[in-house]
Amino acid sequence: MIISASTDYRAAAQRRLPPFLFHYIDGGAYAEYTLKRNVDDLASIALRQRVLRNMSELSLETQLFGETLAMPVALAPVGLTGMYARRGEVQAAKAAADKGIPFTLSTVSVCPIEEVAPAISRPMWFQLYVLKDRGFMKNALERAKAAGVTTLVFTVDMPTPGARYRDAHSGMSGANAAMRRMLQAFTHPAWALDVGLLGKPHDLGNISAYRGHPTGLADYIGWLGANFDPSISWKDLEWIREFWDGPMVIKGILDPDDARDAIRFGADGIVVSNHGGRQLDGVLSSARALPAIADAVKGDLKILADSGIRSGLDVVRMIALGADTVMLGRAFIYALAAAGGAGVSNLLSLIEKEMRVAMVLTGAKSIAEISAESLVREL
Numbered sequence: 544m545i546i547s548a549s550t551d552y553r554a555a556a557q558r559r560l561p562p563f564l565f566h567y568i569d570g571g572a573y574a575e576y577t578l579k580r581n582v583d584d585l586a587s588i589a590l591r592q593r594v595l596r597n598m599s600e601l602s603l604e605t606q607l608f609g610e611t612l613a614m615p616v617a618l619a620p621v622g623l624t625g626m627y628a629r630r631g632e633v634q635a636a637k638a639a640a641d642k643g644i645p646f647t648l649s650t651v652s653v654c655p656i657e658e659v660a661p662a663i664s665r666p667m668w669f670q671l672y673v674l675k676d677r678g679f680m681k682n683a684l685e686r687a688k689a690a691g692v693t694t695l696v697f698t699v700d701m702p703t704p705g706a707r708y709r710d711a712h713s714g715m716s717g718a719n720a721a722m723r724r725m726l727q728a729f730t731h732p733a734w735a736l737d738v739g740l741l742g743k744p745h746d747l748g749n750i751s752a753y754r755g756h757p758t759g760l761a762d763y764i765g766w767l768g769a770n771f772d773p774s775i776s777w778k779d780l781e782w783i784r785e786f787w788d789g790p791m792v793i794k795g796i797l798d799p800d801d802a803r804d805a806i807r808f809g810a811d812g813i814v815v816s817n818h819g820g821r822q823l824d825g826v827l828s829s830a831r832a833l834p835a836i837a838d839a840v841k842g843d844l845k846i847l848a849d850s851g852i853r854s855g856l857d858v859v860r861m862i863a864l865g866a867d868t869v870m871l872g873r874a875f876i877y878a879l880a881a882a883g884g885a886g887v888s889n890l891l892s893l894i895e896k897e898m899r900v901a902m903v904l905t906g907a908k909s910i911a912e913i914s915a916e917s918l919v920r921e922l
């Protein structure tokens with residue numbers, strides 16, 4: 544029985560997954576202070592209860608980049624999703640589409656663009672990293688366009704990967720990693736059968752398709768390390784604009800000045816994000832960074848926000864702080880790992896119900912009515 548999505552699905556995911564995968568999802572950079580603050584800062588924000596306002600008519604719908612979203616929620620790009628459940632990207636994308644919200648395919652997904660896009664009932668979003676191999680980036684943009692991708696999410700907070708010490712402890716990387724992963728798979732037979740055996744191929748689908756040969760999990764860490772590009776600058780945005788004329792969202796903004804630059808360089812939206820605490824430990828939580836960014840750019844481009852959102856109440860809090868829409872990361876991944884696409888569907892239903900309760904009891908009849916007035920001002 545699921546009581547709280549954030550805790551119960553996380554616990555179920557931990558039981559089902561080999562430890563190297565659970566800790567890859569669950570962990571953050573260095574001492575994981577920012578990871579913790581993302582959740583704690585958000586949860587500590589007090590909603591302002593209002594009563595007796597006839598809340599019988601409620602709408603959660605919102606418009607974003609010409610699309611109608613059933614609620615202001617999208618699934619964030621998460622690498623290796625096909626390792627957490629069998630062909631996990633397809634399962635999660637279907638669940639999102641059936642609920643009327645966007646799914647974002649990661650550059651480093653297991654299932655390639657061409658496998659996911661035709662399997663779902665609404666257009667998909669695609670996330671691109673800046674990689675040294677610009678040929679790959681151009682190829683990925685062309686393939687995304689051909690597959691009907693509507694919105695490009697360009698992630699800019701990974702010019703170099705943050706150190707995730709848990710990965711070395713868990714067997715994701717480090718000494719004897721392949722052997723340790725194999726042993727862990729043997730002790731998690733449900734996962735080993737469902738994903739390890741029946742979920743093949745375990746490629747990085749988008750990259751294999753470009754390189755013309757399989758790129759397996761063993762290559763993943765090395766490939767990422769070798770291909771992230773610290774020379775990335777705003778000029779790369781101009782380069783991408785040559786190949787992408789649809790909506791473009793810059794993911795990984797934490798500072799109002801960078802948000803203003805995103806407008807200057809023609810972005811249609813930003814994601815206020817610290818990558819779920821997986822990059823620079825010690826930076827502000829998204830909840831604390833968001834209000835100043837909203838003050839600087841609200842209305843000039845769309846503001847999405849992620850990192851630490853675990854419930855429908857958190858969605859309402861982020862919108863009250865200035866976001867137009869939020870992205871779910873670990874929240875949907877725990878559910879997917881625990882119970883596949885049905886888990887993601889159930890999670891999204893829970894998020895919707897929690898949002899409804901929060902809206903009724905803060906007196907917001909629509910997403911547009913959720914504002915700073917929905918929160919108690921700090922004393």
Ligand SMILES: Cc1cc2nc3c(=O)[nH]c(=O)nc-3n(C[C@H](O)[C@H](O)[C@H](O)COP(=O)(O)O)c2cc1C
Pocket residue numbers: 567568569581619620621622649650651670698794816817818819820821849850851852870871872873874
């Ligand atoms: C396991 C994992 C893999 C991720 N992979 C990517 C990725 O490939 N591309 C990307 O832009 N962000 C990636 N992210 C970051 C998410 O898109 C999102 O910003 C983050 O999960 C939000 O924080 P939360 O999980 O605390 O909600 C990943 C996050 C996790 C947990």
